[in-house]
Amino acid sequence: MHVNDVLDDSRVGTLVNVRGWVYRSRESGQLIFLVIRDSTNIVQVVVEKGAVTPEEFEMAKKSNIETSIEVEGKVSKEQKAVTGYEIHATKVKVYQFAENFPITKDKSDEFLLDIRHLWLRSREMTAIMKMRETVLDSIRDFMRERGYHEVQPPMFVGGMVEGGSTLFEVPYFGEKAYLTQSSQFYLEAFMYSLESVYTISPSFRAEKSRTRRHLTEYSHYEAEAAWVGNQQMMDLEEEMIIAIAQSLLSSNKGELEIVKRDLKKIKSVEKPFYRYRYEKVIEIGRQKGLQLDDVTDLGEKEERVITEDFDKPIFVYNFPTELKPFYHRPDPADPSHVMNHDVLAPEGYGEIIGGGERIWSKDELISRMRNDNLNPEDYQWYVDLRSFGSVPHSGFGLGVDRLLTWLAGLDHINKVVPFPRTIRRLKP
RNA sequence: GCCGCUGUAGCUUAGUUGGUAGAGCACCCGGCUGUUAACCGGGAGGUCAUCGGUCCGAGCCCGAUCAGCGGCGCCA
Incomplete structure (x- = not known):
């Protein structure tokens, strides 16, 4: 399923599966926020300790920007999430952990x-x-x-x-x-x-x-x-x-x-x-x-x-x-x-x-x-x-x-x- | 081709009359159950584009070279 398909009221409460690349990652103790990007849009994924296996939680924690990843989880509406909805992960699968992505918030046209x-x-x-x-x-x-x-x-x-x-x-x-x-x-x-x-x-x-x-x-x-x-x-x-x-x-x-x-x-x-x-x-x-x-x-x-x-x-x-x-x-x-x-x-x-x-x-x-x-x-x-x-x-x-x-x-x-x-x- | 400007950590940069190279982001370690390119504590990371010169001493001054950017001319 593509990210854009998830961003819809009809998906709220259902289980979805998205694949893509990590666009942003933030962690806060027992809670990890991963924003996933695919060709259509971006969506926030919340990985809570306990909601996935300890191994999956560790993988989510190690997922830096551009890591290729697949996530299964339940959709909820959330104003605080970038695109208005978020996925509460129940399964996390990493295809490849990315090396340090060279592009950060400070970038010149020449570097790009x-x-x-x-x-x-x-x-x-x-x-x-x-x-x-x-x-x-x-x-x-x-x-x-x-x-x-x-x-x-x-x-x-x-x-x-x-x-x-x-x-x-x-x-x-x-x-x-x-x-x-x-x-x-x-x-x-x-x-x-x-x-x-x-x-x-x-x-x-x-x-x-x-x-x-x-x-x-x-x-x-x-x-x-x-x-x-x-x-x-x-x-x-x-x-x-x-x-x-x-x-x-x-x-x-x-x-x-x-x-x-x-x-x-x-x-x-x-x-x-x-x-x-x-x-x-x-x-x-x-x-x-x-x-x-x-x-x-x-x-x-x-x-x-x-x-x-x-x-x-x-x-x-x-x-x-x-x-x-x-x-x-x-x-x-x-x-x-x-x-x-x-x-x-x-x-x-x-x-x-x-x-x-x-x-x-x-x-x-x-x-x-x-x-x-x-x-x-x-x-x-x-x-x-x-x-x-x-x-x-x-x-x-x-x-x-x-x-x-x-x-x-x-x-x-x-x-x-x-x-x-x-x-x-x-x-x- | 001509004129001008710039080059310091992976990125963005500070650096005073020439006197011990400093920061933010990214990265690593630790902390945090609602973060919004988070926050707090710690760590690692530098041939200051290259070569040469002046000087007791050069990131800083001088020369050459290389690379990039902006503009002119020419064109869509």
């Missing part, structure tokens, strides 16, 4: 990263992993409902997607392969058959970034759809983010409480999100005291200042063409701007999505590449897609870890990833 394989057991990490699962589930539910197909692009790639300096190089039978930075080009290939596609896959960036929102390996949720324009794609993303926020609220109240998230901040994520042209956002930044040129990419600091006072996400659309990669489609009515968008999360969190309409004319794509000093030969198969029945299409890429960092109200992206990979951390 060093022993992440153990910190994974904490209530915080357990809560975050459950919320992560909800986010992924609700992405899949939402996309399936909209007729999108989930696909699996390759992680080993032969060419560059966005400039060589940020690629991880791996030896590949005498050749050089790279770990993918984005599956966008592959999704565009899938689009010609399945029309609306998405993937949730890792992406790898060898950027030497040292910020609270960068990882070298992250979960990238990307989508691509035929016949869809920039504004329509924004509509989809808006509804999707709301759907994710709603499912967190309905499935993970307890978990949000454990990470101390103010539920009001998630409840306020509803239609309509703010939608501003790029120039308008530059103006907002200036009003908040930032020194910004007319055409400038927004860094982490700028996004933080700009989004600080907002209560829901902000779309920033139609960036100056010169700021964006070649594949973004220039607005036919104003070629100095592309038909793209970013989504900035509120409360200072900043960019979580980049997306927009792709160039679908072969000639236009080649001329934009030349403009950026890229050789179309290097992108041969990508260009080739435009030779056989090209169609208007749009897509986006969302950083799943950034999204969760914001929704859970955490201060660092490495808190939402079980084993974060950063420029200075490859272990555990």
Whole structure:
């Protein structure tokens, strides 16, 4: 039986059996309190001398934190117990006495990263992993409902997607392969058959970034759809983010409480999100005291200042063409701007999505590449897609870890990833 | 890659103008029948990141190296 099943009025007075790990232990003479943790919750167990055999009492006494244990006993309601109920033990079985657990009440973020394989057991990490699962589930539910197909692009790639300096190089039978930075080009290939596609896959960036929102390996949720324009794609993303926020609220109240998230901040994520042209956002930044040129990419600091006072996400659309990669489609009515968008999360969190309409004319794509000093030969198969029945299409890429960092109200992206990979951390 | 900061017990840390390294938690022993990361008494635990220098004397001053953290740039 799981701990959560015990925490119920209908169990009071009955005999139950739970297995798990010792979360806290305290003794007071002839009385031992063991708080047992399993994947569902925690519950207090009281071991009284005389209620179990002398051997069992000794075992309970020796059970330090993380000892794996099985307990049988009678349930009672008890206000003084952490989760409102407690088990009065009649049988105690220890599977393994734990060595001294290194995690105590005083711990630094750095130490927790060093022993992440153990910190994974904490209530915080357990809560975050459950919320992560909800986010992924609700992405899949939402996309399936909209007729999108989930696909699996390759992680080993032969060419560059966005400039060589940020690629991880791996030896590949005498050749050089790279770990993918984005599956966008592959999704565009899938689009010609399945029309609306998405993937949730890792992406790898060898950027030497040292910020609270960068990882070298992250979960990238990307989508691509035929016949869809920039504004329509924004509509989809808006509804999707709301759907994710709603499912967190309905499935993970307890978990949000454990990470101390103010539920009001998630409840306020509803239609309509703010939608501003790029120039308008530059103006907002200036009003908040930032020194910004007319055409400038927004860094982490700028996004933080700009989004600080907002209560829901902000779309920033139609960036100056010169700021964006070649594949973004220039607005036919104003070629100095592309038909793209970013989504900035509120409360200072900043960019979580980049997306927009792709160039679908072969000639236009080649001329934009030349403009950026890229050789179309290097992108041969990508260009080739435009030779056989090209169609208007749009897509986006969302950083799943950034999204969760914001929704859970955490201060660092490495808190939402079980084993974060950063420029200075490859272990555990 | 650049700038800044930090490194003392398993963890979190104090350490005064340079003069015998101190505590809390965890751990071990003892006590306690209602504890809430309990409490009371006792104990053990230190190459002060590493290497070198200055000095009668270095945790403290100087230099180098290593590791980590924060920020910038770049990005999702």
